[in-house]
Amino acid sequence: MKPILECQGLTKKYNNFYALSNLNVTLERGQIVGLLGPNGSGKTTLIKLINGLLTPTNGHVMINSMAPGPETKKLVSYLPERSYLNDHMRVEEILSYFSDFYDDFDAGRAGIMLKDLEIDTRSRLRTLSKGTKEKVQLVLVMSRDAELYVLDEPIGGVDPAARDYILRTILTNYNENATILLSTHLITDIENVLDRVLFIQNGQLSLNTTVDEIRTNQGKSVDTLFREVFKC
Amino acid sequence: MLGKLIKYDLKYGVKIFGILHGILLTASILGRFLFVNKIDFNADPEIIFSSVSPFMALYVLLFTSVGLGVAALLCVRFYRNLFTDEGYLSWTLPATSVQQIWAKIISGTIWYVLNILITALSLIILVTGNNVTEAYAKIAPEMTNVLGVSLSRYSLIMLVFSLAGALSSVIMIYVCISIGQLFPGHRILGAILAYFILMVIIQVVVLGLMIIFNLFPGPYAATVVIEAEASHYMFAIFKLSGGITIVLTIVEYFIMHYILNKKLNLI
Amino acid sequence: MPWDLDNDRPIYLQLMERIQQDIIAGVYAPGDKLPSVRDLALDASVNPNTMQKALSELERSGLVYSQRTSGRFITEDETMLKKIKLDLASEHIRQFFEKMTLLGFKNQEILELVQETLEEDK
Numbered sequence: 001m002k003p004i005l006e007c008q009g010l011t012k013k014y015n016n017f018y019a020l021s022n023l024n025v026t027l028e029r030g031q032i033v034g035l036l037g038p039n040g041s042g043k044t045t046l047i048k049l050i051n052g053l054l055t056p057t058n059g060h061v062m063i064n065s066m067a068p069g070p071e072t073k074k075l076v077s078y079l080p081e082r083s084y085l086n087d088h089m090r091v092e093e094i095l096s097y098f099s100d101f102y103d104d105f106d107a108g109r110a111g112i113m114l115k116d117l118e119i120d121t122r123s124r125l126r127t128l129s130k131g132t133k134e135k136v137q138l139v140l141v142m143s144r145d146a147e148l149y150v151l152d153e154p155i156g157g158v159d160p161a162a163r164d165y166i167l168r169t170i171l172t173n174y175n176e177n178a179t180i181l182l183s184t185h186l187i188t189d190i191e192n193v194l195d196r197v198l199f200i201q202n203g204q205l206s207l208n209t210t211v212d213e214i215r216t217n218q219g220k221s222v223d224t225l226f227r228e229v230f231k232c
Numbered sequence: 233m234l235g236k237l238i239k240y241d242l243k244y245g246v247k248i249f250g251i252l253h254g255i256l257l258t259a260s261i262l263g264r265f266l267f268v269n270k271i272d273f274n275a276d277p278e279i280i281f282s283s284v285s286p287f288m289a290l291y292v293l294l295f296t297s298v299g300l301g302v303a304a305l306l307c308v309r310f311y312r313n314l315f316t317d318e319g320y321l322s323w324t325l326p327a328t329s330v331q332q333i334w335a336k337i338i339s340g341t342i343w344y345v346l347n348i349l350i351t352a353l354s355l356i357i358l359v360t361g362n363n364v365t366e367a368y369a370k371i372a373p374e375m376t377n378v379l380g381v382s383l384s385r386y387s388l389i390m391l392v393f394s395l396a397g398a399l400s401s402v403i404m405i406y407v408c409i410s411i412g413q414l415f416p417g418h419r420i421l422g423a424i425l426a427y428f429i430l431m432v433i434i435q436v437v438v439l440g441l442m443i444i445f446n447l448f449p450g451p452y453a454a455t456v457v458i459e460a461e462a463s464h465y466m467f468a469i470f471k472l473s474g475g476i477t478i479v480l481t482i483v484e485y486f487i488m489h490y491i492l493n494k495k496l497n498l499i
Numbered sequence: 500m501p502w503d504l505d506n507d508r509p510i511y512l513q514l515m516e517r518i519q520q521d522i523i524a525g526v527y528a529p530g531d532k533l534p535s536v537r538d539l540a541l542d543a544s545v546n547p548n549t550m551q552k553a554l555s556e557l558e559r560s561g562l563v564y565s566q567r568t569s570g571r572f573i574t575e576d577e578t579m580l581k582k583i584k585l586d587l588a589s590e591h592i593r594q595f596f597e598k599m600t601l602l603g604f605k606n607q608e609i610l611e612l613v614q615e616t617l618e619e620d621k
Contacts, residue, residue, distance in 0.1 A: 030548070032548075048498065051320075052323060052324070052496075053319075053320065053323055053324070053496070053497075054496070055494060055495065069328070070326045070327055073326040074326040078320075080317075082317050084317050084319075085318075085321065086318055097240065100236050100239075100240075101233075101325045102326070164544075167544060171540060171541055174547065176547065176548075191506075192501070192504060192544060192546065193546045195546055195548050195549070212509040212511055215507065215508055219507050219508075223506065224506070
């Protein structure tokens with residue numbers, strides 16, 4: 001089977017600043033991958049390139065051997081680090097919006113999750129708190145049967161209880177043929193759910209290994225290693 | 233996919249559009265029955281003039297505001313849906329950039345055309361009272377002579393011409409916003425600048441072509457514009473600007489296509 | 500409730516130990532069916548692939564066996580269970596003695612202390 005994600009010589013330059021420079025990485029199917037790095041290291045740039053929201057300066061990014069386009073967007077379920085929903089819409093309208101545009105969207109699953117979270121589908125988005133909006137977005141994204149989930153800081157802005165719910169949501173909806181790429185700086189919270197970690201530093205990949213390899217070979221947690229590698 | 237995109241674009245604007253044009257139609261009906269119908273055209277022309285001119289000014293302002301409102305609706309939808317946070321969803325839908333562009337063009341043109349039609353309807357409501365038509369009948373031959381065609385025919389041509397211009401107006405708005413997004417950090421300023429620069433370019437081109445085709449009024453014009461030929465002159469200008477608009481719209485479309493396809497950079 | 504896991508040792512090893520512990524403590528009886536990988540992973544709040552690896556390792560050790568279609572079961576081999584239980588016990592005892600030695604006790608003294616504690620408890 002083709003790898004779900006392949007980056008070759010991927011470079012993105014803003015004016016004179018290299019957000020990513022010559023990044024090479026390949027991700028196979030069926031794993032949960034942590035994209036870790038300090039602020040400004042290039043995590044979000046990589047994620048936007050995967051989703052075709054940025055055009056690379058050099059090199060290329062391939063999803064299932066295709067450059068980002070309508071075909072890859074059918075396969076990728078993307079959670080940005082910001083609110084991307086139209087505030088005037090009601091939750092139920094957004095559900096039908098997703099059903100309209102994504103063939104793999106499971107409205108039933110989304111409905112169950114929203115009910116669990118006690119979110120009224122008739123409420124307009126602008127009446128919901130920031131945390132609740134984030135949950136709505138996560139529910140939408142995880143209710144798709146995608147092949148690649150790209151989650152940018154899914155647990156960044158929420159309280160620890162919500163964090164647990166989000167991690168459970170990710171684990172519950174994860175199917176073994178899909179790959180989840182999630183970026184975060186809260187490593188301790190998610191270390192146990194990761195197969196693999198990618199450390200990204202100054203726009204380059206500095207480590208690509210499994211969590212248990214780090215623990216076996218170095219006798220320390222990913223979090224500890226991260227603090228050593230990215231010591232200020 | 234295109235149909236779905238258009239559906240949501242139209243859904244977005246339906247409320248604002250409805251309110252704007254509801255106001256317009258209500259104002260026209262009220263104006264007709266509370267004001268226009270009460271004008272006595274046999275009165276002293278000065279008295280008529282002094283009461284009609286503020287009324288006209290008010291309605292010109294109203295029509296212009298509604299038109300600007302529609303343009304603003306298109307600007308906001310295009311900009312917010314494609315270049316702000318909402319763009320993160322729009323551009324990750326399984327649609328091509330061509331579909332995104334055409335959804336916006338078609339939905340925008342629908343709003344624009346509807347606006348023109350409702351504006352025309354409002355005008356008709358305002359001026360079709362018996363007192364107005366009777367008063368007009370007295371000067372109709374004179375007007376027909378000046379315009380070269382009857383007033384109704386002339387109005388119809390104007391309407392068709394505005395409708396044909398809708399598409400190019402819509403694309404013009406979009407291309408300016410697209411150019412604006414090439415300047416991250418100053419996107420709105422960039423769009424406004426793009427609009428003014430584009431306007432200057434158009435004016436220069438029109439002026440140049442008018443001179444070339446001998447249509448420029450003044451010492452360069454070979455044909456002396458006399459009253460009876462005013463309409464011929466107008467139609468010649470229409471043809472010229474129509475031609476320019478078609479070429480310009482095609483160029484603008486490809487600029488927009490290039491930017492959204494190759495230069496899309498959401499920050 | 501997520502399982503309590505250390506930060507410095509491979510996760511799959513800790514998952515194996517925890518399941519082993521549960522088997523010996525009688526949470527699962529011999530011959531019982533284990534929950535699915537997904538449910539166990541959710542219960543532990545860990546990656547399903549890691550849970551899968553832990554279960555495969557347990558299978559290799561013979562403590563659990565899988566039946567192609569119906570899932571994984573705890574072994575019914577009582578001698579094996581007993582042996583694992585004894586192995587674990589001696590491991591705990593060894594660790595206990597190590598710690599007491601660090602505190603400066605001799606083996607004989609440790610035994611006496613254990614004896615005393617037992618009698619006090621009665």
